[in-house]
Amino acid sequence: MVTNSDLDSKAVYYRLQENDIINVVSSENAVQNDVGFRWSALHLHLFHGLKFAALLFTIVPVFIMFDCMKIIFQRKRRFCLDHVNRIFLRQSSWILDERICEYVLNPLFVCLYPSTFSSPTYVKYDIPIEDQKSPENNIFQNHRLNAPNTVSTKFYRYVMPEGFDPATDPVLVFYHGGGYALKLTPTSLSFLNNMRNAFPKMAILVPDYTVTATDDQSRKYPLQILQNVAIFDYVVKTMGCKNLTIMGDSAGGNAVLNIVLYLRKCNRVIYPKKVIAISPWANATFFHEGEREYMQRTQEWDGLCLKSHSMFGRMFVGSNSNVDFTSDPFVNIEKNFETEMWQDILTKCSVMITYGSDELLSFQNKILAKKMSEASEGHNYFTSKNVLVEHQGYHTGPILNYSRNMDRWTSIPSIARILEFMQS
Template sequence: MSLSKVSKVTLTLQEKLDFFPALASILLAGFYALLTGLWRTERQAKTLFLHLGYAVFRKATARLTPSQLQYVSPPSHKIYEIYTKKTGASPQSVELGNGALGHWIGDRNADNVLVWYHGGGFGLPASMGHFKFYAQLIADLKARGKSVAVFSLTYTLSPIATYPTQLRQAVECLRHVLAQPNRSPSTVFMGGDSAGGNLVGGVLSHLAHPHPEIKPVELSSNLGGAVLVAPWTLLDTEFPDQEIYHGGDLITQAVAHPWSSAYLGKATRDYYTDLSTAPVDWYSTFPVESVLITGGGNEIMLPIIQDFAAKFKEGFGKVEFFIGHRECHVAPVYNLELGSKEKTEQGKKVEAFFTELMV
């Protein structure tokens, strides 16, 4: 599949006309956040700027369908092209088969490679914040004496394609990196945010327990490590413990049903889609040296993430869990998308984790 033939979503006339009242409601939500944001609590964003950005995203994702959001968002590979043009880097995109594309950020011959799966409920493309995050991570690790490149996956968004398409594409992305000449699995790392964290868990599950519809991956040794930032590993249509949410997160419960339904389609949920539901011994044979799971102190999914991290640690052992104080869902990425210059606590932890494990 060529870059110009990546599948795109189509909308009905009614869905297109709906953008006008939706835009009005989003602007109103932003204006309200601006007025009320001067009196923020610990459960809300650290700055008025972030508070406003979170409110707008929250309203947009609650008001618009996954297809509508996708329709107005440039696809991931276009964002990558914009990023390389802005930074003066040469774009290096690879067709991975099965409709997937991979994009190199940094020197593909670096000592270490980080395969990253972006979030967005499986229905939103990678943002410019993702590519800023990759570049920041590469630069910061270089300052610590670590040579690393990022290989970012463009997978087919839902509802254009449904599970297990995205998991198959994520597996092929990792397989491509592992097939590089002289590339040891110990120098290959995986990372993902939100739905991308789901894919990290799904790929680790496939490596240990091959999915019946996906070709197995043979490893000569364990992967170097894996990071799951605010992983979405339980596709329930409701989030528990709603009292944790006081306007300090990016998302609301309104996204749970449409996003999970669009991803699953007619498929039945299993341990690959919902790693939180797997038995403890499912994790025990994951072929990776160490795992970091992070979450934001103000995010609506924190109770789910905490339960998942505890279960993962019980079954696997080498798992560290970290909570970023007063941070929202996928703050290391979305704060950069908004233009924030301040590093998040979760972002610093991810950097420290990779510094310790990379050669």
């Protein structure tokens, strides 16, 4: 653990010392961060659980059969089992609503944690004064957002190799997807397990940010951004990790891009070494002209549907009608792309963006990748090697393309490119 003398001049504001790290679950943190089964809401768990089960075992199978037959008879593509997986994911996302996320899926996912993770590390974080005063940091300059000055969050040590040296050994901080509304899913755990096998000396940390599947406005944006920055600061300041990669899929892709954007807006010095955004949620609430129509057509081949995309966007920003989120660069990264900011970011860390040609978000991701390439023009910080467009790939394909056979897994083109980028 680094001492105060090892930190830069801002250390006085980073209240990330041992007395701020709480390794036992306090009632305050439990209320803010933990999502589990609550006896006081038993009737809600039962009602929405039965509703979800009814839809899952009646509506979803019918649509799977219908869409499979449609592919076979229209012959637009050769039918394969991968299409069944995509249809299942798409129709499962279509039947979701806020209450199913809150009372069914999130408690179910949390039940998997004890068998997978060690005890969480709780972090209480005071936002640096300089961050709050930065004129470029709209999170605090827009007072209608009611951004907190102190946040509590937690993370899990999925892998911590014996003899780990934070000064040299690689660290992966993985920010999971789910529209900021869902907890870490089992598919992500399978991906991380293979990452552990591919890099046995690499530590893997998994932040557990507060999900937005709630009516409480204080648990929505910008809380998740601040929590994710808090974890980043803990890893680099308190743990002293130097060889750091941050990775995220979907909303997690939004998170990792927002972390480096936040660092730049607050004129920070320390950045991650690499940033990997897998199918990033580049615009959470904004649609380009014609993009909705594009999504309607594309969702036929993707595992995500337009209905759930829009729902997650509403849940992310909440019901704050006093704020125009369309122009917020943290909510809609691509729409509000700031070229000079990203020019500077790309000189400080290597960024990789991956997405599939079949996915719902390919429209915005293609524009985002083009803007990053233009921002790097003449310097080669962001070139075609930093963009992976998987042919006929779907949303978060690298996360969902799972195989227990490591030789087979590492030979998947999208996985191979990600591993190559991490090793470069």
